[in-house]
Amino acid sequence: xxxxxxxxxxxxxxxxxxxxxxxxxxxxxxxxxxxxxxxxxxxxxxxxxxxxxxxxxxxxxxxxxxxxxxxxxxxxxxxxxxxxxxxxxxxxxxxxxxxxxxxxxxxxxxxxxxxxxxxxxxxxxxxxxxxxxxxxxxxxxxxxxxxxxxxxxxxxxxxxxxxxxxxxxxxxxxxxxxxxxxxxxxxxxxxxxxxxxxxxxxxxxxxxxxxxxxxxxxxxxxxxxxxxxxxxxxxxxxxxxxxxxxxxxxxxxxxxxxxxxxxxxxxxxxxxxxxxxxxxxxxxxxxxxxxxxxxxxxxxxxxxxxxxxxxxxxxxxxxxxxxxxxxxxxxxxxxxxxxxxxxxxxxxxxxxxxxxxxxxxxxxxxxxxxxxxxxxxxxxxxxxxxxxxxxxxxxxxxxxxxxxxxxxxxxxxxxxxxxxxxxxxxxxxxxxxxxxxxxxxxxxxxxxxxxxxxxxxxxxxxxxxxxxxxxxxxxxxxxxxxxxxxxxxxxxxxxxxxxxxxxxxxxxxxxxxxxxxxxxxxxxxxxxxxxxxxxxxxxxxxxxxxxxxxxxxxxxxxxxxxxxxxxxxxxxxxxxxxxxxxxxxxxxxxxxxxxxxxxxxxxxxxxxxxxxxxxxxxxxxxxx
Amino acid sequence: xxxxxxxxxxxxxxxxxxxxxxxxxxxxxxxxxxxxxxxxxxxxxxxxxxxxxxxxxxxxxxxxxxxxxxxxxxxxxxxxxxxxxxxxxxxxxxxxxxxxxxxxxxxxxxxxxxxxxxxxxxxxxxxxxxxxxxxxxxxxxxxxxxxxxxxxxxxxxxxxxxxxxxxxxxxxxxxxxxxxxxxxxxxxxxx
Numbered sequence: 001x002x003x004x005x006x007x008x009x010x011x012x013x014x015x016x017x018x019x020x021x022x023x024x025x026x027x028x029x030x031x032x033x034x035x036x037x038x039x040x041x042x043x044x045x046x047x048x049x050x051x052x053x054x055x056x057x058x059x060x061x062x063x064x065x066x067x068x069x070x071x072x073x074x075x076x077x078x079x080x081x082x083x084x085x086x087x088x089x090x091x092x093x094x095x096x097x098x099x100x101x102x103x104x105x106x107x108x109x110x111x112x113x114x115x116x117x118x119x120x121x122x123x124x125x126x127x128x129x130x131x132x133x134x135x136x137x138x139x140x141x142x143x144x145x146x147x148x149x150x151x152x153x154x155x156x157x158x159x160x161x162x163x164x165x166x167x168x169x170x171x172x173x174x175x176x177x178x179x180x181x182x183x184x185x186x187x188x189x190x191x192x193x194x195x196x197x198x199x200x201x202x203x204x205x206x207x208x209x210x211x212x213x214x215x216x217x218x219x220x221x222x223x224x225x226x227x228x229x230x231x232x233x234x235x236x237x238x239x240x241x242x243x244x245x246x247x248x249x250x251x252x253x254x255x256x257x258x259x260x261x262x263x264x265x266x267x268x269x270x271x272x273x274x275x276x277x278x279x280x281x282x283x284x285x286x287x288x289x290x291x292x293x294x295x296x297x298x299x300x301x302x303x304x305x306x307x308x309x310x311x312x313x314x315x316x317x318x319x320x321x322x323x324x325x326x327x328x329x330x331x332x333x334x335x336x337x338x339x340x341x342x343x344x345x346x347x348x349x350x351x352x353x354x355x356x357x358x359x360x361x362x363x364x365x366x367x368x369x370x371x372x373x374x375x376x377x378x379x380x381x382x383x384x385x386x387x388x389x390x391x392x393x394x395x396x397x398x399x400x401x402x403x404x405x406x407x408x409x410x411x412x413x414x415x416x417x418x419x420x421x422x423x424x425x426x427x428x429x430x431x432x433x434x435x436x437x438x439x440x441x442x443x444x445x446x447x448x449x450x451x452x453x454x455x456x457x458x459x460x461x462x463x464x465x466x467x468x469x470x471x472x473x474x475x476x477x478x479x480x481x482x483x484x485x486x487x488x489x490x491x492x493x494x495x496x497x498x499x500x501x502x503x504x505x506x507x508x509x510x511x512x513x514x515x516x517x518x519x520x521x522x523x524x525x526x527x528x529x530x531x532x533x534x535x536x537x538x539x540x541x542x543x544x545x546x547x548x549x550x551x552x553x554x555x556x557x558x559x560x561x562x563x564x565x566x567x568x569x570x571x572x573x574x575x576x577x578x579x580x581x582x583x584x585x586x587x588x589x590x591x592x593x594x595x596x597x598x599x600x601x602x603x604x605x606x607x608x609x610x611x612x613x614x615x616x617x618x619x620x621x622x623x624x
Numbered sequence: 625x626x627x628x629x630x631x632x633x634x635x636x637x638x639x640x641x642x643x644x645x646x647x648x649x650x651x652x653x654x655x656x657x658x659x660x661x662x663x664x665x666x667x668x669x670x671x672x673x674x675x676x677x678x679x680x681x682x683x684x685x686x687x688x689x690x691x692x693x694x695x696x697x698x699x700x701x702x703x704x705x706x707x708x709x710x711x712x713x714x715x716x717x718x719x720x721x722x723x724x725x726x727x728x729x730x731x732x733x734x735x736x737x738x739x740x741x742x743x744x745x746x747x748x749x750x751x752x753x754x755x756x757x758x759x760x761x762x763x764x765x766x767x768x769x770x771x772x773x774x775x776x777x778x779x780x781x782x783x784x785x786x787x788x789x790x791x792x793x794x795x796x797x798x799x800x801x802x803x804x805x806x807x808x809x810x811x812x813x814x815x
Contacts, residue, residue: 105717105770106733106747139746215733215747218718 010076025067025078026054036080037089037118039096039204040156041068044261044392045165051096051156053118055088056080064088090124097127099134099179100205101151109206111219115154134179142184143191145211145265146199150182153207159183159199166262167195168391183207194384197268201252210249212269217243225566226253228553230274230321230502230546231267233453234362234383235555238263240271240547240566247271247547247567257363258559260392264384273503273529274545276569280529286538296541296573296581303497303539304585306522307338310495314522315342315488318466320455321502322575323551323563325598327457327464328605329579329590330499331472335465337588341482342493343468345461347454347508352429353462355474355621358558359448360421362386366393370417372409372439374424374432376402382425382452383556406435410442418445425452453556455505460554463606463619473606474621489513495522501575502546503529526578543575551576551595558619560612694778696808699761701779702754703805704797705772712742712798713773716749720765720774728758729765752797756782756790777805 009018012029019028024047029036039051049066056067059077064085067078079085097119104110136150155174160183163171171193175184185191199208222241229236229250236259239251250268254261283299284291294302307314318330327345334340365371371390373379380387394400401412413420420439424432432449439447453459465472468482483491489512496517500506509517509532517523517536525537528545548569552560573581576598580590592598603610612619685692694700705713716733734750742748765774779802784790801809 103745105719106715106745110717215716215735218722220722221718 008072008074008076010072010074010078012078013080019072021072023072025056025058025065025070025072025076028072029056029067029078029080034080036067037122038068039114039118039154040158042158042161042202045158045161048157048161051154052092053089053096055085055092057082057085086122089122093119093123094127094129096154097123098129099151100154101133103152106215107149107152107206108209108213108215109152109203113206114204136182141190141211142208143193143196145269146191146196147209147211147214148183149207149209152205153183154205155181155183156204158202158204159208162195162199162202163193165395166198166388166391167193168394169193169195172199194265195262195388197265198252198262210269212272213249216248217241222248223566224251225547225564227547227563227566228456228555228561229263229267229270230456230504231264231270232383233320233456233458233556234259234267234385235456235553235557235559235561236263236267236385237561238267242547242566245568246277247275257361258555258557259385260389262385262388266384270504271547274547276545276548276567280542281534281540283542284540291534291537291540296578299539299541300578300581301585303524303541304582306524306538307495307497307582308586310340310522311338312340313342313493314338314340314495314497315482315485315491315493316340316344316466316497316499317485317507318343318345318461318499319501319505319507320345320453320458320461321505321546322457322461322499323549323553323595324457324460324464324560324602324609325551325595326499326501326549326575326579327461327466328472328598328602329576329583329592331465332590333579333583333588334497335471337583337586341468341477341480342488342491343466343482344485345455345458345466346485353426353451353453353467353470353474355558355619357429357449357451357453358459358556358618358621360423360450361557361618362389362450364448365389365421365423365450366396366398368393368398368419368421369445370399370401370413370419371421371423372412372435373400373402374404374406374409374422374435375428376404378428379423379425379452382454386423386452406431406438409435410438413439413443415443417443420445420447422447422449423452424449426454426458450557455502456555457553458505459556459558460552460560463554463558463609464602472602473608489516494520495524496520497524498526498533499543499575499579500525500527500531500533501543503531506531507533509533526575541578542572543578544569544572548572549574549595552599552613554619558612558621559616560609560619561616562613688781694780696804698778698780699763699776701756701777701782702759702765702792702797703775703777703799703801704752704794705775705801705809706798707744711744712748713771714749714752715743715745715771715773716747716752717770719768719770723764723768725762725764726758726760728755729753730755749794752794754792754797756792757787772809775801775805775809777802 006021007018008021012032012034015032017028017032026036036054038054040048047069049069054067055064057079058065138149140148142148160172163169171185171191175182200210221243225240227238227240229238237253237255239253241248241251250271252261252263282293283296284293285302316334318327334343390400403409420443422432422436429451436447436449468484471477498507523537524539525533526541526543528543534540547566550565552562554560580592583590608619608621716731718731721729721731730753731749732751733747736748763776766776
């Protein structure tokens with residue numbers, strides 16, 4: 001029986017469990033709900049068994065064994081609760097605490113520290129060590145993002161193994177030997193990695209902490225809200241930790257299908273952009289060349305009147321940082337209420353798009369045998385966490401080819417490849433399709449592509465038709481297509497509605513466009529923070545920041561994920577409410593009261609979204 | 625159910641009276657009749673107590689001119705202490721706020737720099753506020769403090785004219801300790 005040989009049955013604390021061959025004792029015990037304390041072990045890294053915290057008794061083995069490094073064997077009898085195990089656990093903790101400073105009251109990890117928790121649960125309670133503790137450097141800046149406290153370090157090697165196994169950058173290393181061992185970078189140069197924030201999350205003590213979060217809050221004071229990273233289109237799951245209605249930090253919220261539990265520094269440390277550290281102005285209308293503060297209803301009425309005057313010669317630009325619900329209403333405002341086809345969410349470049357762009361889900365990269373990264377670093381810069389997935393795949397035997405040219409990509413993949421993936425940014429989409437087509441005729445297996453779009457909801461903006469030539473759900477607009485953004489200055493546009501939802505993915509006008517903006521009859525700017533566009537605006541409508549909204553976002557692989565309101569900004573109108581008010585002032589009669597009710601209509605208009613959203617799954621366009 | 629049915633059951637509507645119609649108030653016992661002599665004796669007994677208390681020392685005080693002594697363990701208003709070199713003891717760890725059962729303490733921490741050193745070590749309290757209207761003077765904050773920065777002093781007259789004035793900020797809490805509190809803390813030995 002093939003199945004039986006792959007399975008091993010063992011006993012942990014008198015309970016039998018059957019697990020696949022090669023499973024570690026630690027994971028077998030976890031399957032039974034038996035907790036073995038650990039410091040150095042990490043589910044995504046190779047076992048090293050350096051901290052000795054997980055020592056357990058195995059029958060017929062004379063000494064205690066590290067559960068994190070010993071694979072299970074048939075008929076193994078494991079005991080985790082004997083007096084001997086307890087004695088060793090207390091001993092290990094006593095040793096770890098000999099030189100660990102008791103500065104928990106000022107340590108940022110205090111309150112969420114595995115060393116604290118496990119000392120409380122398994123520790124001896126008091127130290128017998130009466131001598132002077134060894135002192136090391138405190139508050140050493142490893143880079144502008146990370147502070148290292150060498151006294152607190154218990155040398156679990158998690159951070160050094162992260163840079164070696166997970167990111168492959170080998171930035172951190174163990175320096176010196178024995179009791180003098182310290183963690184550091186080569187030649188004490190500042191760390192360069194863009195994944196440093198993860199070090200603070202995997203550190204089991206307060207040795208590696210974030211400079212940005214330094215002394216901001218104790219963990220028990222934080223309000224935690226599940227959300228999705230606003231940095232790029234990757235869609236990494238985050239948790240917004242806030243205190244007193246201000247963001248303290250972004251923490252990762254593991255989603256094995258998307259981020260594998262990691263975040264990049266670009267996303268993790270992007271929150272100051274979304275911090276409402278001052279008031280960002282009230283709604284205003286330009287009168288006699290000056291912006292005058294008015295109420296929301298007045299500004300909305302003014303915007304609606306100006307838009308109605310422009311009618312089908314109005315154009316709308318919505319940021320790819322807005323939620324699906326907002327984009328859906330924005331698109332309806334233009335196509336249904338104003339009967340204008342001039343919609344866009346893109347920067348200058350004109351990129352085509354179709355549902356095939358999400359053919360290769362992020363998690364499937366690991367299941368390919370060849371992956372071609374067309375553009376190399378350019379793709380990684382657009383979605384940095386993708387690098388960690390590629391590196392993991394590479395360790396597991398996937399051939400990753402970073403190429404600049406289609407020709408090189410074609411040459412890199414051998415004809416016998418069975419599952420091939422192509423990754424490229426939206427700017428090189430045409431090249432990616434060429435490469436995909438050439439590969440299809442070359443290799444015998446399947447070839448799929450994944451296009452890294454711009455903006456956290458760049459995919460959603462395409463799906464929902466914030467495009468001049470495609471409607472919601474990629475509906476072809478025969479004869480009714482509008483003009484793309486780059487052509488607006490010459491297309492007789494009289495009014496422009498800019499919905500600038502995110503300071504990371506802003507309108508980004510060129511010099512020529514700014515001149516054009518000045519010549520327009522009407523410029524309406526709906527934005528979160530004051531921007532350069534305010535100067536050109538006739539109506540300014542302040543909206544909400546990313547952590548203040550709720551709704552759904554579609555990641556670059558088409559995964560529809562929910563963001564929730566983590567920061568209260570009740571005095572500012574929700575962006576969808578502003579859009580609805582503008583449309584209703586022109587007689588649209590929309591009845592929405594919550595973003596959920598908008599999504600219900602969205603799912604009717606784009607049926608592929610109906611199935612994807614509740615399960616946070618991917619949009620499957622093939623089953624339209 | 626009609627009235628006739630009730631009589632058939634034999635259960636009267638009214639409860640039975642405690643005393644029958646022919647049972648009167650019992651007569652006064654013989655020899656215990658009130659007399660004038662007994663009344664005067666009773667008056668004298670009462671006056672003896674009154675006059676005895678009148679000439680004994682008073683237990684009440686002429687508050688607010690006179691005040692009763694506080695026990696040295698009395699828990700009144702809070703003080704934040706300083707070290708002898710002037711640095712604040714508080715390290716902004718928020719353990720007092722965590723221990724507080726009513727949540728009347730707000731601490732916001734910040735980092736010490738060489739230019740701006742407020743306390744020894746890395747961390748200090750940028751904001752330290754106690755809402756005295758909420759405080760129940762349980763003393764848990766003093767217990768929780770790892771650096772003995774916060775103590776409860778003997779003052780109990782905390783009345784004021786507005787709610788805002790009951791939010792004691794760091795400036796107010798850092799006022800010098802009364803000498804008796806200082807003496808008590810000093811007697812505990814160096815900390």
